[in-house]
Amino acid sequence: MSKNVRLRFSVGEPGRFISHLDVLRLMSRAVRRAGLPIAYSQGFSPTPRLAFASSLPVGVTSAAEYVDLQLNTPVEWEQVKNRLNDVLPDGFRILAGAALPEKYPPLMSLITTARYQIKVLGEAPDLEKKTADLTASGQILASVKRKNKEEQVDVRGLIDSLAYDPLQRLIELQCASGVQANLRPMDLLPLLGLELRDVLIHRTDLLIKAGAGRLLTPFDV
Amino acid sequence: MKQELLRILPEVSKPARYTNQELHAVHKDWERTAVRMALAFPDTYEIGMGNLGFKILYHIINQRPDALAERVYMPWVDMQQKMKEQDLPLTALESGKPLADFDIVGFTLQYELSFSNIVKMLDLAGIPRLSAERGSSDPLVIAGGPCAYNPEPLADFLDCVVLGDGEEVINELLDLVKHCKEQGIGRQAALLKLAQIPGVYVPRFYEIKYTDQGTIKTILKTEDSAPDRIQKRVVADLDQAPFPDTMVVPYLQTVHDRVMVEVMRGCTRGCRFCQAGMIYRPVRERSVETVKKQALELLDKTGYEQVSLTSLSTGDYSKVERLVTELAAECRMRGVSVSLPSLRVDSFSVKLAEEIEKFKKTGLTFAPEAGTQRLRDVINKNVREEDLYEAVEAAFSSGWHLIKLYFMIGLPTETYEDLDGIAALARNVLEIGRRSMPTSGKRPTVNISVASFVPKPGTPFQWEAFNDQEVLLAKFSYLRKRLKHPGIKFNTHDVRTSYLEAVFSRGDRRLGRVLARAVDLGCQFDGWNEHFRYDLWMQAFRDACVDSEFYAYRRRGADEILPWEHLLSGVSKKFLWLERERAYQGITTDDCRFSGCTGCRVCQDLGVANRLQGGEQIE
Numbered sequence: 001m002s003k004n005v006r007l008r009f010s011v012g013e014p015g016r017f018i019s020h021l022d023v024l025r026l027m028s029r030a031v032r033r034a035g036l037p038i039a040y041s042q043g044f045s046p047t048p049r050l051a052f053a054s055s056l057p058v059g060v061t062s063a064a065e066y067v068d069l070q071l072n073t074p075v076e077w078e079q080v081k082n083r084l085n086d087v088l089p090d091g092f093r094i095l096a097g098a099a100l101p102e103k104y105p106p107l108m109s110l111i112t113t114a115r116y117q118i119k120v121l122g123e124a125p126d127l128e129k130k131t132a133d134l135t136a137s138g139q140i141l142a143s144v145k146r147k148n149k150e151e152q153v154d155v156r157g158l159i160d161s162l163a164y165d166p167l168q169r170l171i172e173l174q175c176a177s178g179v180q181a182n183l184r185p186m187d188l189l190p191l192l193g194l195e196l197r198d199v200l201i202h203r204t205d206l207l208i209k210a211g212a213g214r215l216l217t218p219f220d221v
Numbered sequence: 222m223k224q225e226l227l228r229i230l231p232e233v234s235k236p237a238r239y240t241n242q243e244l245h246a247v248h249k250d251w252e253r254t255a256v257r258m259a260l261a262f263p264d265t266y267e268i269g270m271g272n273l274g275f276k277i278l279y280h281i282i283n284q285r286p287d288a289l290a291e292r293v294y295m296p297w298v299d300m301q302q303k304m305k306e307q308d309l310p311l312t313a314l315e316s317g318k319p320l321a322d323f324d325i326v327g328f329t330l331q332y333e334l335s336f337s338n339i340v341k342m343l344d345l346a347g348i349p350r351l352s353a354e355r356g357s358s359d360p361l362v363i364a365g366g367p368c369a370y371n372p373e374p375l376a377d378f379l380d381c382v383v384l385g386d387g388e389e390v391i392n393e394l395l396d397l398v399k400h401c402k403e404q405g406i407g408r409q410a411a412l413l414k415l416a417q418i419p420g421v422y423v424p425r426f427y428e429i430k431y432t433d434q435g436t437i438k439t440i441l442k443t444e445d446s447a448p449d450r451i452q453k454r455v456v457a458d459l460d461q462a463p464f465p466d467t468m469v470v471p472y473l474q475t476v477h478d479r480v481m482v483e484v485m486r487g488c489t490r491g492c493r494f495c496q497a498g499m500i501y502r503p504v505r506e507r508s509v510e511t512v513k514k515q516a517l518e519l520l521d522k523t524g525y526e527q528v529s530l531t532s533l534s535t536g537d538y539s540k541v542e543r544l545v546t547e548l549a550a551e552c553r554m555r556g557v558s559v560s561l562p563s564l565r566v567d568s569f570s571v572k573l574a575e576e577i578e579k580f581k582k583t584g585l586t587f588a589p590e591a592g593t594q595r596l597r598d599v600i601n602k603n604v605r606e607e608d609l610y611e612a613v614e615a616a617f618s619s620g621w622h623l624i625k626l627y628f629m630i631g632l633p634t635e636t637y638e639d640l641d642g643i644a645a646l647a648r649n650v651l652e653i654g655r656r657s658m659p660t661s662g663k664r665p666t667v668n669i670s671v672a673s674f675v676p677k678p679g680t681p682f683q684w685e686a687f688n689d690q691e692v693l694l695a696k697f698s699y700l701r702k703r704l705k706h707p708g709i710k711f712n713t714h715d716v717r718t719s720y721l722e723a724v725f726s727r728g729d730r731r732l733g734r735v736l737a738r739a740v741d742l743g744c745q746f747d748g749w750n751e752h753f754r755y756d757l758w759m760q761a762f763r764d765a766c767v768d769s770e771f772y773a774y775r776r777r778g779a780d781e782i783l784p785w786e787h788l789l790s791g792v793s794k795k796f797l798w799l800e801r802e803r804a805y806q807g808i809t810t811d812d813c814r815f816s817g818c819t820g821c822r823v824c825q826d827l828g829v830a831n832r833l834q835g836g837e838q839i840e
């Protein structure tokens with residue numbers, strides 16, 4: 001048993017439609033409903049000690065979101081998981097967990113990489129060629145929103161792999177995700193001749209780059 | 222959720238507004254439920270979710286095994302566009318069924334500027350706009366809420382209107398609709414039966430005749446069995462009244478996104494401009510035990526981080542100190558806070574606020590309403606300048622740095638001296654802040670919010686004229702010059718919006734044509750600055766040959782028949798007129814909770830009484 005618990009959770013319908021701030025509020029309320037002995041921050045307005053690994057772009061579903069909980073008294077992670085699943089609304093589900101040591105680095109600072117599956121719904125000619133061309137080129141200019149301004153940015157360095165599987169009609173993407181470097185998968189869509197309404201984006205993994213090209217999950221560190 | 226809807230959701234703003242899986246939303250078996258009612262809020266999801274009356278009705282209806290209630294809000298304009306492209310009608314959240322499939326569609330009339338949204342929602346739902354055009358397969362379109370005391374501009378659109386506390390009427394109404402449905406009773410016959418329920422007004426059974434001057438000549442019943450006058454319904458004992466044991470917890474942040482518990486209903490302070498202070502009489506308090514029990518139960522079920530103790534003036538609740546102290550102690554243990562939405566202007570209120578906001582001192586709001594003692598006496602706002610200074614001094618010295626003050630301009634008898642009074646108050650409050658706040662840290666700030674006075678039905682000022690728009694603009698710019706001062710911020714309300722509110726609040730049935738025309742021209746979301754189209758509204762008045770100034774600028778005479786003459790809040794017209802006269806004489810009237818009955822007649826005529834938890838019961 002541990003006072004600190006890491007949980008992996010999924011986001012489906014209609015959870016994908018709300019902002020990161022809404023998710024934070026929703027989790028805090030679920031923790032309170034579950035009656036978990038959550039610790040509160042000191043200071044002017046005490047908030048429950050929940051720390052998220054990353055913020056999921058609005059509209060994207062996920063099977064790999066993570067949140068760290070600090071409790072006042074130790075509780076088995078399985079119990080935390082079950083009690084939360086009893087009270088979470090549709091679209092949120094705790095999938096797995098692990099106990100954390102007394103001291104641990106904030107997860108957000110560790111995450112470097114995400115994997116996405118982008119399901120193509122409508123017609124999508126030449127996607128195999130387009131993805132191949134993109135990965136072959138040395139520079140990929142995407143228009144990216146930064147501080148409410150559209151900017152042309154070279155995102156080639158942010159993409160680890162990009163490929164289209166015509167049988168499953170799936171684009172598989174592995175790219176930078178985190179505080180140092182980040183790519184929103186939707187920013188690639190225009191380069192592939194796609195619009196938001198043509199696809200469903202799903203995050204499958206949130207990973208940490210270790211040495212020698214090794215990738216760890218948040219449960220491995 | 223419907224597939225077509227799911228497809229368009231990613232393309233609209235705030236899609237979670239239109240999803241139906243919120244925690245504690247009630248999903249009932251459509252086929253097996255006898256009566257189905259849609260609770261329709263004529264504004265966005267975020268605003269509608271903050272309405273407590275809706276939550277109460279949702280709870281009462283869904284408790285019945287034979288009835289279901291679902292929610293529907295006005296879709297934002299981008300969603301309307303998508304619905305149009307896909308040919309989708311307006312649907313209720315829970316079942317996704319079209320509004321037209323319900324037995325009853327109940328709108329809440331919160332403010333006049335949402336009237337256009339009501340008509341628009343009927344359009345989006347494909348329900349015929351006019352009561353006269355609806356047939357046996359169409360839902361019954363009903364309404365309730367504060368604007369029900371003059372629903373006349375909407376009379377042609379509504380099948381019936383409920384006056385007073387909805388929890389008193391709703392079960393009788395559902396029973397009757399169920400009965401009519403089972404017996405196959407036709408629409409007209411059903412409406413006749415509905416008109417027999419006390420508090421239910423069926424506009425089509427009354428005919429209005431006008432004089433050559435345009436005022437009302439007679440209000441005539443067209444059906445003998447309809448009542449001459451319709452009197453509001455009232456919950457006698459709030460402690461016994463049904464209250465939700467759980468609340469829907471939305472996915473996205475909404476207005477009043479917290480637990481709300483109503484500590485009392487009604488207010489007898491007697492401010493002469495205030496409609497709520499007249500129509501919700503008498504004062505009925507819930508016991509401390511009940512409020513605490515409801516608050517804690519709701520907190521456990523929802524997980525909310527805050528509970529708000531609501532009423533028109535929670536500082537007046539007779540056991541407020543005990544309630545706040547005890548509840549705040551319980552809440553602190555759960556990491557939850559308490560909030561008080563409405564504070565009186567005195568140092569006692571600051572002490573209360575201290576109790577619950579030990580740490581987070583953002584801003585405190587007071588409403589002196591007028592700038593001089595003379596004018597405050599006229600409007601019976603019993604706040605003295607000393608009270609205000611004491612309150613803000615207490616606030617500044619215990620750590621608040623932002624004070625918000627609410628005022629109105631255009632009140633009866635107002636002169637420029639009263640405006641100077643507002644400026645003087647603002648500067649004095651700032652000065653007190655500079656004196657009483659520590660010199661290091663944040664500087665004191667005073668926010669002055671000024672709105673235009675709009676005369677409301679059922680109040681002592683229901684006969685008064687709305688100030689000329691030009692005059693109001695001149696007054697605003699006069700104030701702006703005098704309030705140009707570092708540390709003072711000045712906010713105003715749009716004069717043209719207030720003008721439209723003034724027209725509709727005391728309008729009659731002839732405004733129905735204007736409303737229909739305005740919606741045809743594209744008016745909607747009038748309460749939203751970015752959507753308010755004054756030009757289109759003025760065109761609608763011209764097209765319908767209706768003179769808006771007749772409604773806004775005209776002072777009514779004592780013996781004029783008012784459009785809401787037959788709709789009674791229980792406060793007698795005699796009392797209102799007497800209060801008006803006392804206003805002009807600058808004579809104040811006491812709060813009957815403490816002084817004894819001042820004769821408004823609600824208690825006698827409705828067989829109720831002020832019920833205070835302090836034990837006092839004033840007969």
Ligand code: SF4
Pocket residue numbers: 489502503504813814817818819820821822823824825830831839840
């Ligand atoms: S009837 Fe008398 S006691 Fe009752 S609310 Fe009116 S003034 Fe107050």
